[in-house]
C-alpha cells in the first residue's frame with residue numbers, strides 16, 4: 317500500500333487485486349523446470365498465440381526476458397543497435413555486455429519515436445575482420461523514457477523489410493506493448509509479426525505482481541529455456557505467479573484505456589497552467605513527461621514539492637519529471653495530482 321495520495325512513480329507499484337489473489341490461490345501447479353506446471357504452460361501458449369509466435373517462455377522479470385532475447389541473436393563480439401534511451405541500454409545495468417559479450421551502438425530520436433533510417437544508417441554487415449558486425453536491432457514499444465511513445469507500425473514494417481534483406485534480426489522490448497495495442501487498436505500479432513522475439517511484462521500496467529514472457533520460434537524458446545536455467549531463472553511451482561498474469565490478461569488489459577485517459581487529462585490540466593511544460597498531444601499512453609527545465613525549474617525540486625503534497629513522481633534526467641498512471645491511480649488521485657502540480661509549477 318502506498319503512503320501517497322497519488323503514487324505516479326511507476327506502473328510497477330500495483331498490488332494484486334482480490335480477484336487476482338483468488339486466481340493465484342486456486343492455480344493448479346507443477347514443477348516448471350520439468351515443464352510440468354499447467355498454469356505456466358497455459359500462460360505461455362496464450363501469450364505466444366496473442367503475439368502470433370510459435371512458443372513462449374515465462375521469466376521472472378522483463379530484464380531477463382530481454383536479455384535472453386538479445387543473446388539468442390547476438391554472438392559475443394557482435395553488436396546490437398538501439399535507441400539511446402532504450403531500457404536495454406540505459407536500465408539493464410550493462411547486462412548485454414556483462415552476460416553475453418554484446419556491444420551496443422545507439423541512435424537519438426524525438427521522444428523515442430522510431431525512424432527506420434536511424435538504425436539502418438548505423439547497421440554494419442559483412443565487415444569481416446574490420447568492424448563490429450551488427451546482429452540485432454531492438455525496438456521499444458511503448459517507449460518508456462520517451463514518455464510512453466507508441467511506435468508507428470508502418471515504421472516498424474519498413475525497418476523489418478530492410479533488416480531482413482541484410483540479415484539483421486529484430487527484438488521488441490514490449491514491456492508496455494499492451495498499452496500500444498489498447499491506444500491504437502493495432503492487434504498484438506501485427507506487432508509480433510515483425511520481430512524474431514518479443515518480450516512483454518505482466519507486472520507493469522497489467523498489474524500482476526511479477527512476471528514477463530518472451531516469445532519466438534520453438535527452437536529459439538528451447539534455447540532460451542536453457543539459458544534461463546543457467547541464469548538462475550528456472551522456477552518450480554510458479555503457476556501461482558503465472559495465474560496472476562492470466563487473470564490480468566482477462567481483467568486488466570482493456571482498462572489500460574482508463575490510465576491513458578487519466579494521463580491525458582492530467583497533461584491537459586497542467587498544460588493550461590504551464591503550457592511549456594507539457595504538450596498533451598504527446599501523451600499517447602500512461603506516461604506523462606513534464607519538461608520542468610523549460611520553465612527554469614530543477615526536476616529534483618519539483619519532485620520534492622509534489623512529494624510534500626503527497627504525490628510521488630520521478631526525476632528523469634536534467635530536465636524532466638516522469639508521472640505514470642496505473643491500476644492504483646483513480647480519478648480522485650488524478651484530481652489530487654492536478655491540483656498539486658498546478659501549485660508546485662506556479663510557485664516561483
Ligand SMILES: Cc1ncc(COP(=O)(O)O)c(C=O)c1O
Nearest residue numbers: 377378379380403456460489491
Ligand atoms: C521498457 C522496459 N523494458 C523492460 C523493463 C524491465 O522490466 P523488469 O523491471 O521486470 O526487469 C522495464 C521496466 O521498467 C521497462 O520499462
